[in-house]
Amino acid sequence: MFEGLDLGNMGKMMEQMQDKAKELQEQAKNVELTAKAGGGLIEVKANGAGEIIDLNIDESLMEDKESLQILLISAMNDVNKMVEDNKKSQAIGMMGGMNPFGS
Known part of the structure; x- marks a missing residue:
C-alpha cells in the first residue's frame, strides 16, 4: 500500500x-484591503493578516451614534471577509491550485 513512499522526502516536503x-x-502583512460602508462614510483598512490598520469616519456621522455603529460593523465584517478570502486564495496558490475549501 505504501510501496515507494519515501518518508524522508515527506518530512522535507512538510518543512518546505x-x-x-x-x-x-x-x-x-503587506497586503492592504479596504472596505467601505454608507457610500464611503466609513472606510476600514486591514492588512492581509487581519489587523485593522486604518479607519476613516465621515464627520457627518459623529452626531448619529446608531448609524455610525451599524456602518462600522458592516465595514468591519466586509473587511474581515476580504481577509479570509485573501487567505484562502493564498492557501490554494500554495497548494498548486487544489481547493481544500470546497468552493
Missing part, C-alpha cells in the same frame, strides 16, 4: 510547506 506558510504570513 511550513516555511512557505510562514513566508505567506509575512507577505500578508
Whole structure:
C-alpha cells in the first residue's frame, strides 16, 4: 500500500510547506484591503493578516451614534471577509491550485 513512499522526502516536503506558510504570513502583512460602508462614510483598512490598520469616519456621522455603529460593523465584517478570502486564495496558490475549501 505504501510501496515507494519515501518518508524522508515527506518530512522535507512538510518543512518546505511550513516555511512557505510562514513566508505567506509575512507577505500578508503587506497586503492592504479596504472596505467601505454608507457610500464611503466609513472606510476600514486591514492588512492581509487581519489587523485593522486604518479607519476613516465621515464627520457627518459623529452626531448619529446608531448609524455610525451599524456602518462600522458592516465595514468591519466586509473587511474581515476580504481577509479570509485573501487567505484562502493564498492557501490554494500554495497548494498548486487544489481547493481544500470546497468552493
